[in-house]
Amino acid sequence: MAKIRILPDALASQVAAGEVVERPAALVRELVENSLDAGARHIEVHAQRGGTALIRIVDDGSGMDREDAMLCLERHATSKIRTKEDLGAICTFGFRGEALPSIASVSRFRLATREKDALVGTEIEVNGGKLTVGPTARCRPLI
Numbered sequence: 001m002a003k004i005r006i007l008p009d010a011l012a013s014q015v016a017a018g019e020v021v022e023r024p025a026a027l028v029r030e031l032v033e034n035s036l037d038a039g040a041r042h043i044e045v046h047a048q049r050g051g052t053a054l055i056r057i058v059d060d061g062s063g064m065d066r067e068d069a070m071l072c073l074e075r076h077a078t079s080k081i082r083t084k085e086d087l088g089a090i091c092t093f094g095f096r097g098e099a100l101p102s103i104a105s106v107s108r109f110r111l112a113t114r115e116k117d118a119l120v121g122t123e124i125e126v127n128g129g130k131l132t133v134g135p136t137a138r139c140r141p142l143i
Contacts, residue, residue, distance in 0.1 A: 009075075010105065010129060024051025027103060033093035034100075035059035037080075063115040066122040070133065072111075073124065075101045105129075112136050 028045055035043045038061025048054040064072065071077045075098065103109060104126040114121025114136070123136035 012075075024055060027051065027055055028057070030099040030103070031055070031057040035061050037093055038062045063118070063121065064113045065115055065118070066133075069111060069113050069122040069124055073101050073104055073126065073131075077101075 024047065028047070028051065032043055032045065035057060038059065040059035040061035042060045044056075044058040046054065046056040046058070068079075100109075100111070109126040110123065111125075112121060112123045120135045120137055123134055125132040
């Protein structure tokens with residue numbers, strides 16, 4: 001009988017989450033880096049109980065359309081690299097596409113995003129592996 005197995009995707013994501021999110025501060029770092037990479041000039045970080053009950057990041061970055069919002073939750077989905085040559089020219093904080101799918105795999109996760117000029121954005125919730133997607137107007141610009 002074989003001893004080596006391929007991990008199911010859900011379990012592999014949770015293992016990756018352990019590498020990406022060792023503690024709440026690591027999660028905040030990952031999300032703030034995403035905000036900075038999206039061109040945010042203002043970033044608000046809200047936490048409850050040291051980040052164990054809630055971590056919320058609100059920024060004024062470029063936002064995403066529905067298609068990109070859905071794709072950002074797939075493992076290794078990234079806007080930063082296309083070819084192996086791009087690996088030597090990375091000028092951003094993150095590029096592997098691991099943070100958001102990893103965080104979503106081990107938490108109750110909500111992403112609300114809207115491109116700057118769009119009237120309606122996209123809200124995605126992931127809870128226990130169940131994905132819910134819909135429109136949202138709740139994204140607000142920061143002053």
